[in-house]
Amino acid sequence: GESVGLHLPTLSVQEGDNSIINCAYSNSASDYFIWYKQESGKGPQFIIDIRSNMDKRQGQRVTVLLNKTVKHLSLQIAATQPGDSAVYFCAENNGNTGKLIFGQGTTLQVKP
């Protein structure tokens, strides 16, 4: 069946360090992946996406890596800041069906 799962529920990092959040997916038909950030009391916000024909994509301070062989997705945040503290979700999308399925989420705590 379809499932997207995160390896760790909580990640605590020191301000200025790099953060890596991991995600596993099981549906090999998924062809589009998104990372979202959710702050308390708000809806998820888009961070970065990647299509299945790519293995890496970079944004501002964020990089997403996709390993289709092991169905693994990661989000790297450089020089983590207190404002990065939030819950991070990976989501997978099957372009044929349009379904957007979310993982459980990882809480990122940034210590000053």
Added chain:
Amino acid sequence: DAGVIQSPRHEVTEMGQEVTLRCKPISGHNSLFWYRQTMMRGLELLIYFNNNVPIDDSGMPEDRFSAKMPNASFSTLKIQPSEPRDSAVYFCASSSGTGGTEAFFGQGTRLTVV
């Protein structure tokens, strides 16, 4: 654009009452999603529409839940009768394609059934 607009932001109701949650997607978007978020289950996809047509409602928990999209600018999620276990934050999201495009989320409706 004002983004995806949901109403109400908060709803407290008694068990057995009917609850209607509302969503206005971003203009021009043709896909709309309803999600439920709880601590135990995370973000669950309940149903999604494409061009106002329900495509997949396999996530709707039971017959007490129903969703409609009468036109491209409005959707409702109804729970009748409501139960305490329905307490959650309900999100609506919209996107501009059937797949391969990001979905934009509303602020959510926090539902408490007492």
